[in-house]
Structure formats: structure tokens, C-alpha cells
Amino acid sequence: MTQTAQTTEPAETPRQHPVGADLRRGPFREGDRVQLTDPRGRLHTITLAAGASFHTHRGHLQHTQLIGQPDGSVVTSTSGHEYLALRPLLADHVLSMPRGAAVVYPKDAGQIVAMADVFPGARVVEAGVGSGALSMSLLRAVGDGGHLHSFERRADFADIARSNVEGFFGGEHPAWRVTVGDLAESLGDPELGEEPGSVDRVVLDMLAPWECLEACATALAPGGVLIAYVATATQLSRLAEDLRQAGCWTEPSAWESMVRGWHLEGLSVRPEHRMIGHTGFLLTARRLAPGTTPPQRRRRPAPGASDDAGVLVSPWAEDSFDDASLGVRGTSDKKLRRSARDAARIAGARGAADDAAPDTAEDVGEPTGGVAQGDPDVTPRDV
Secondary structure, three states: OOOOOOOOOOOOOOOOOOOOOOOOOOOOOOOOEEEEEEOOOEEEEEEEOOOEEEEOEEEEHHHHHEEEEEEEEOEEEOOOOOEEEOOOOOOHHHHHHHOOOOOOOOHHHHHHHHHHHOOOOOEEEEEEEOOOOOHHHHHHOOOOEEEEEEEEOOHHHHHHHHHHHHHHOOOOOOOEEEEEEHHHHHHHOOOOOOOOOOEEEEEOOOOHHHHHHHHHHHEEEEEEEEEEEEEEOOHHHHHHHHHHHHOOOOOOOOEEEEEEEEHHHHHHHEEEOOOOOOOEEEEEEOOOOOOOOOOOOOOOOOOOOOOOOOOOOOOOOOOOHHHHHHHHOOHHHHHHHHHEEEEEEEHHHHHHHHHHOOOOOOOOOOOOOEEEEOOOOOHHHHO
């Protein structure tokens, strides 16, 4: 008697799209951010709004020319100049969004996600939210099922970051929590912080990351990764020496990256004259298991790096670091107020568009004013 094998197909369950995914596809809608590229390669980022128009010295175009058009369309201004319309990539968005603090450049954000091995579902702690650029990359990496807890000392920076993140994802992200306060003081708090040993990754983008090492060591699970972004060599040296002295971290590893574009036109293939040079240093170390002693370094230390007994000593005294001593230029109150207004306007336009959005895909809405971004060969201006 022959038996026929039978297989049972699992019942299909409705698939939920990750937060913000629907905003990255489909025709242009009201509230969408659109990047216009002119024939000379200049970029202009606008937010589509009903009845609005985009003006330059080369004529203007109505936002209604874009609403309902597919991504990658070409529109023509009143003077006959053509513009390529595309949704900004994350790398484009962070360079054109309103800023309170300087942003982590895409080249560094990508390395932070990769070299810290930030995986879907990870529990990540971030210190130094700034304008929210790095937070967007981390939220994409951990996904809706992960957890990103961001700490920011300045409430005005945190407000700008919230508006930027909500404007990009189209609303609040379920995996994101923002705490205004000092990570060193708040991370171990039972109500504000995280459980000891529950964090997978810690990302530090702050002036004096060595002040948070004890709190980070308590929160990180054994094998967890600490990655820090610092701007100067003095900060890099101080952090590396303090990690070694703590005795609960692997040997730190540090590097920087420089990105140079290439000119591609016929047989004229050569490096671009301008490039993104030094933006910051990245340093990583991993948390050792409790009670574990790190192996002794076998390479010969530099002269003066050890005492008479051969023990490595830190060259850094307990001097405090501040913006002035490191040559970091502060952000004016006027610029902060302008960035906060712009970020809130963009987030509000997105929220209003979502509230008024029709149920069917065919009934696309209409569009918010625009702002211009600088020459692509030059660092984009704050808008």
C-alpha cells in the first residue's frame, strides 16, 4: 500500500511593514521630502505641500507637478530647466535636515553599525544624540523589535533630534527611548537606565567618553561592544588609556576613514579634487566576563608609556576636558531656535499628511515649502 506524503503550508499572516518603510516607496505624496538635482548637479531638498512651489533663479515649479509621480521622475521649471526628483537616501537626509549639533557623517555611521555589529533586535545605548543622525542609522539596524536608549544632556538638542527622527520615520519609532540627562548618572538608575548586563552595544559620541566607562561596563553584557566616536587625537589617547586601566575591556582598536570620490567622464577617470577627510576617530573594545583579567600585552610599549616595573601608565592627569580646550565651536542660541522650528515644521508636515492620507493608494495627497541644499561638492549647509 502506497502512502502519499502530504505537506501543510503554514497559514499566511498579515505582514507588518517596518516603521517608515511605506514612506520609502510608491509615488510622491504630500509631506514627502524630495531631492531635486539640477543639470549642474546641485541638490535642493523640498517638502511637498499642497499649493506650494519651489523657486530658484532658474524659474519655479509647482509641487503638484511632483505629487503622484513615481520616484525618479523628471520635472521642468517655468524656464525650461529640468530637475531629477528622487526621495533622499538616509545619507542625503542627515546632511540636509535641521541641525542643532554637528551630525555624524554617513561614512562614520555606516562603520559604527557594521563594526559594532548592531543587529536586529539588539539592545543599544547611545550617548550624545545631537541632531539624531546616528540615531536613525541605529534604529534602522535594531528594527522595530530592538531597543535604542539615547541619552542627551541638552534638552534643546533632544527636541531637535526627536523632530528629525519623527520626520524621517513618519512618526514615533517604537524602539526608541530618549532620556535627557547624563549617561554616567542615569544609566544605572532603576527607573531611567538599563538593567545591569542587559545591553548588547554602547555607542558614545560625546566630549569625555571615559567618564562613562564604569556605567557602560556595568550595563554591557559579557562580550558586548563599546564603540566611541571622538574628534581629536587627545580624546582618543585618553579613552584608550582609561580602557586599559579599567581592566575589564579587551585591547582597544582605533581607526579613521577618509572618503575620496572619483570623476568618471569618458577617458577622464581621476580622483575628485575635493574629498571628505577627517571627521572623527572610531574606537572599539569589548566587555570581558566578570572577574576576567585581560592578557598582558606582548608588544614593546613606547618609551615613557610604562613605569620602572614595566606597568603601563596613563599620560593623562585628571584635567577636565571642555569645548574651549579642544577647539570645538559652540552652537548659537539663534541657530538652535531656527533648527528647532525647521525640524518641528517638517515633522508636523509629515504628521498632517499622514492624518489626511486616503485609504487607497490611488488617492495620493498633495504637499510644504522647501529648502535648498548646497553644492554637492561642498559640505551641505544647515537648513
